[in-house]
Amino acid sequence: MSFEISLQHSVGGRTVALELASDARLTALVGPSGAGKTTILNCIAGLRRPDTGRIAVDGLTLFDSGNGTDLPPERRGAGYVFQDLRLFPHLRVAQNLAFGERLAPSGLRRMDKEEIVGLLGIGHLLRRWPATLSGGEARRVAIGRALLSGPRFLLLDEPTASLDAERVETLLALIERIRDHLAIPILLVSHDRDEVERLAGAVVTLP
Amino acid sequence: MSLRVSLVAVLLSLPPAYAFAWLLARRRFPGRLLLDAAIHLPLVVPPVVTGWLLLLLFGRAGPVGGWLEAQFGITLVFRWTGAALAAAVMALPLMVRAMRLSIEAVDRRLVEAARVLGASPWQAFLKITLPLSAPGIAAGAMLGFARSLGEFGATITFASNIAGETRTLPLAIYSGLQLPGAEAQVARLAVISIVLSIAALLASELLVRRSAGSRAHVL
Numbered sequence: 001m002s003f004e005i006s007l008q009h010s011v012g013g014r015t016v017a018l019e020l021a022s023d024a025r026l027t028a029l030v031g032p033s034g035a036g037k038t039t040i041l042n043c044i045a046g047l048r049r050p051d052t053g054r055i056a057v058d059g060l061t062l063f064d065s066g067n068g069t070d071l072p073p074e075r076r077g078a079g080y081v082f083q084d085l086r087l088f089p090h091l092r093v094a095q096n097l098a099f100g101e102r103l104a105p106s107g108l109r110r111m112d113k114e115e116i117v118g119l120l121g122i123g124h125l126l127r128r129w130p131a132t133l134s135g136g137e138a139r140r141v142a143i144g145r146a147l148l149s150g151p152r153f154l155l156l157d158e159p160t161a162s163l164d165a166e167r168v169e170t171l172l173a174l175i176e177r178i179r180d181h182l183a184i185p186i187l188l189v190s191h192d193r194d195e196v197e198r199l200a201g202a203v204v205t206l207p
Numbered sequence: 208m209s210l211r212v213s214l215v216a217v218l219l220s221l222p223p224a225y226a227f228a229w230l231l232a233r234r235r236f237p238g239r240l241l242l243d244a245a246i247h248l249p250l251v252v253p254p255v256v257t258g259w260l261l262l263l264l265f266g267r268a269g270p271v272g273g274w275l276e277a278q279f280g281i282t283l284v285f286r287w288t289g290a291a292l293a294a295a296v297m298a299l300p301l302m303v304r305a306m307r308l309s310i311e312a313v314d315r316r317l318v319e320a321a322r323v324l325g326a327s328p329w330q331a332f333l334k335i336t337l338p339l340s341a342p343g344i345a346a347g348a349m350l351g352f353a354r355s356l357g358e359f360g361a362t363i364t365f366a367s368n369i370a371g372e373t374r375t376l377p378l379a380i381y382s383g384l385q386l387p388g389a390e391a392q393v394a395r396l397a398v399i400s401i402v403l404s405i406a407a408l409l410a411s412e413l414l415v416r417r418s419a420g421s422r423a424h425v426l
Contacts, residue, residue, distance in 0.1 A: 045323050046322075046323070047319050047322070072322070072327075073319070073322040073323045074322050074324075074325045074327055078323050080320075080323045084316065086314075086319075086320035088321075088335065089317075090338050099321070099324055100324030103324060103325030103330070105325075145324065149325055150325075
């Protein structure tokens with residue numbers, strides 16, 4: 001199983017509940033805004049602690065309220081591309097990319113930096129500051145930063161949000177390539193049905 | 208003399224000030240309000256009272272002062288080191304305030320992103336929180352420096368006014384005013400203190416501008 005998730009979490013009087021077991025390369029999580037999709041990604045990445053449940057990815061249990069397992073975020077191996085990107089403003093693009101790369105456990109299979117920079121088409125941006133990037137450029141850098149941290153799985157939160165149609169097409173093609181070339185499970189959060197249909201092997205809908 | 212006292216005071220209080228600022232900005236713990244109040248005490252209490260409290264604590268008969276003297280042979284009262292301690296305590300609240308604001312301004316989501324990328328809490332602090340709050344550290348150090356240059360009440364109470372040992376600029380000006388015919392000397396010292404203060408202010412403003420771009424200002 002790539003993703004095995006069973007969790008319940010209450011935030012501000014609302015309860016988010018999810019049962020998910022998927023073996024697809026790319027699993028999509030869909031639902032209206034406010035349904036708790038980002039909350040679930042945060043729970044998987046270890047930034048938020050679910051009230052109860054169990055989260056396992058690729059056979060490794062990350063969280064289990066039953067036996068008290070709760071790995072800290074740095075040991076979960078998530079490659080999380082936030083919807084708000086969160087590039088480090090005081091570091092140049094190259095240093096942003098290197099941030100997770102240097103911290104990646106040496107045992108993990110590392111992806112080649114040249115290859116990823118080429119795949120994302122961000123080679124000409126390396127010396128720039130994040131504040132000077134366009135939305136699409138910043139998103140590709142954020143994806144690169146996540147890929148280079150030696151992730152065991154990827155979490156993509158609305159990767160095509162706020163991009164124009166042409167950029168969306170480029171990015172979807174890119175995600176397809178990542179999905180087909182890198183053998184790691186991907187969980188995609190989206191509200192776009194077409195996007196999901198095109199990319200996902202399995203779809204889970206939140207109410 | 209004044210410069211050495213102020214520099215030592217600022218360097219001495221920089222690490223604890225940043226630690227307090229971080230605690231107050233990022234942690235919720237029992238006694239947080241109490242710590243906040245204790246740090247701000249020197250700002251609101253008359254300096255003479257602060258000096259007297261220091262005397263009680265760090266005097267030769269005080270719990271901390273007695274221990275320092277017995278263990279290391281260090282005496283603070285009536286020494287320039289004592290003047291530095293008094294200046295540091297008086298400067299602490301201003302430094303903590305400036306640093307706390309800058310730590311609170313560091314986006315927690317960036318710290319989360321660093322953690323997900325594999326950074327331990329300590330690594331995330333060193334690589335994200337610390338550099339991004341650097342302008343606040345510079346601003347705090349400058350405020351602290353200016354504050355300790357002007358420190359009078361706590362210093363004269365705790366370290367006294369000994370020429371060549373604890374007579375800082377403000378104390379020297381005060382002493383000059385007590386003597387007939389020292390007006391020229393008083394004026395000279397006053398000019399020096401004004402120049403030093405303005406230089407500190409400008410230096411830190413330049414520092415902050417260079418480190419944080421034109422967005423951040425101390426002034």
